[in-house]
Amino acid sequence: MGCQQTEMAATFPTLMDARALDDADPFPHRRHLFALPEDIIYLDGNSLGPLPAQTVARLEMTVNEEWGRSLIRSWNDHDWIGAPARVGNKIATLIGAQPGEVIVADSTSVNLYKILSALVRSQPTRSEIVTEKGNFPTDHHIAETIADMLGKRLVSVDAQDIPSAIGTQTAAAILCHVHYRTGARHDLGALTSSARQSGAPIIWDLSHSVGAVPLNLNADGAEYAVGCGYKYLNGGPGAPAFLYVARDLLPHLSSPISGWMGHTNPFAFEHSYRPASGIERFLAGTPPIISLMGLESGIDLMLQVDQDALFEKAQRLFSFFADLMAARCPEFRLISPAMPESRGSQIAFAHAQAAAIMSALISDGVVGDHRAPDVLRFGLTPLYLRFQDIWYAVDRLAAIMAAGTWQLPEHARIRRVT
Numbered sequence: 001m002g003c004q005q006t007e008m009a010a011t012f013p014t015l016m017d018a019r020a021l022d023d024a025d026p027f028p029h030r031r032h033l034f035a036l037p038e039d040i041i042y043l044d045g046n047s048l049g050p051l052p053a054q055t056v057a058r059l060e061m062t063v064n065e066e067w068g069r070s071l072i073r074s075w076n077d078h079d080w081i082g083a084p085a086r087v088g089n090k091i092a093t094l095i096g097a098q099p100g101e102v103i104v105a106d107s108t109s110v111n112l113y114k115i116l117s118a119l120v121r122s123q124p125t126r127s128e129i130v131t132e133k134g135n136f137p138t139d140h141h142i143a144e145t146i147a148d149m150l151g152k153r154l155v156s157v158d159a160q161d162i163p164s165a166i167g168t169q170t171a172a173a174i175l176c177h178v179h180y181r182t183g184a185r186h187d188l189g190a191l192t193s194s195a196r197q198s199g200a201p202i203i204w205d206l207s208h209s210v211g212a213v214p215l216n217l218n219a220d221g222a223e224y225a226v227g228c229g230y231k232y233l234n235g236g237p238g239a240p241a242f243l244y245v246a247r248d249l250l251p252h253l254s255s256p257i258s259g260w261m262g263h264t265n266p267f268a269f270e271h272s273y274r275p276a277s278g279i280e281r282f283l284a285g286t287p288p289i290i291s292l293m294g295l296e297s298g299i300d301l302m303l304q305v306d307q308d309a310l311f312e313k314a315q316r317l318f319s320f321f322a323d324l325m326a327a328r329c330p331e332f333r334l335i336s337p338a339m340p341e342s343r344g345s346q347i348a349f350a351h352a353q354a355a356a357i358m359s360a361l362i363s364d365g366v367v368g369d370h371r372a373p374d375v376l377r378f379g380l381t382p383l384y385l386r387f388q389d390i391w392y393a394v395d396r397l398a399a400i401m402a403a404g405t406w407q408l409p410e411h412a413r414i415r416r417v418t
């Protein structure tokens with residue numbers, strides 16, 4: 001079906017070439033640190049990171065020792081109570097923020113809700129909330145509801161119109177740093193400083209950039225951010241998310257979910273709410289300790305690697321993938337930006353039969369995902385991906401296209417999660 005077979009003149013890298021690249025790699029893969037099945041090529045770490053081997057022991061300890069034996073004493077004895085701030089501080093290191101500027105809590109959606117409503121309420125004279133069209137849906141849904149609740153106008157614009165849409169009427173903008181479909185990345189520093197000229201705050205959603213591209217929130221002047229724990233941070237399914245507020249701005253914001261964990265002294269059991277002075281004011285209820293320990297373990301692993309070197313390797317994996325696809329599967333259209341500084345750590349292609357093709361690919365042990373209507377998406381995660389994995393992935397895709405196996409009825413089934 002248009003894809004070139006391996007038997008043809010090898011104008012593209014061979015498996016031996018791929019293995020040679022792996023052997024000589026200045027950023028060798030750390031596949032052994034993950035519990036990845038041997039027979040799977042995992043290209044979906046941008047959606048659910050795999051299980052780090054050390055997390056198994058960490059969770060066993062949390063469950064058997066801390067919960068099982070120490071029981072409620074673990075809140076003090078194993079510092080469960082300090083975990084949201086402790087893990088937040090580790091994320092701060094990763095994203096170029098200071099201790100006390102990041103807290104782990106809730107999901108990304110809930111954190112967006114908390115920050116956005118706090119910001120909009122703190123600037124009653126500004127009438128608009130700005131978002132990007134085609135953003136990750138939850139970001140747009142939350143913005144819609146808050147605009148409706150607080151009587152603001154929601155302004156959704158295309159990426160190139162964002163700078164002109166942000167102005168003196170903007171109460172807040174919600175922007176995804178890296179786009180979940182294409183991998184296109186905004187210039188966080190440039191957009192932040194141009195927005196700040198009109199006093200407009202941006203909430204950066206870092207879900208597709210934390211643990212994937214280098215981040216320097218303080219240096220870039222970023223004021224507010226949220227991000228996801230179960231994608232590139234390998235925190236586990238449904239791992240809690242995080243929230244960042246630049247230190248000086250915190251006193252002006254109050255969480256709309258004034259739960260007891262955000263109180264300045266939860267165990268004083270005071271009748272009236274008094275927010276914590278620090279970032280803890282954005283906690284609401286009791287933290288999910290087991291998930292939090294899984295997240296901490298994933299972050300501990302991520303903190304061992306230099307984020308610049310990690311992203312540099314992701315760029316090389318991207319080029320290798322793009323070149324192989326252009327040579328072997330030219331009917332797939334690359335929709336990720338060509339320039340490394342304009343993209344995150346994934347590669348995406350458009351094809352009218354994307355859903356069935358991805359289903360066939362997953363059956364063959366190459367796990368990426370499909371985003372409706374026509375996108376095939378592959379996460380590039382240098383911690384555990386090798387050049388040879390990319391080579392096999394494209395080779396299997398070429399074979400599927402040549403044999404037409406994607407047309408089998410089983411691949412026409414629409415699954416609940418894609």
Ligand SMILES: *Cc1c(COP(=O)(O)O)cnc(C)c1O
Nearest residue numbers: 107108109136176180205207228
């Ligand atoms: C994955 C993702 C989320 C996830 O939100 P949850 O509340 O954790 O389900 C939010 N925003 C973006 C941009 C994402 O990529």
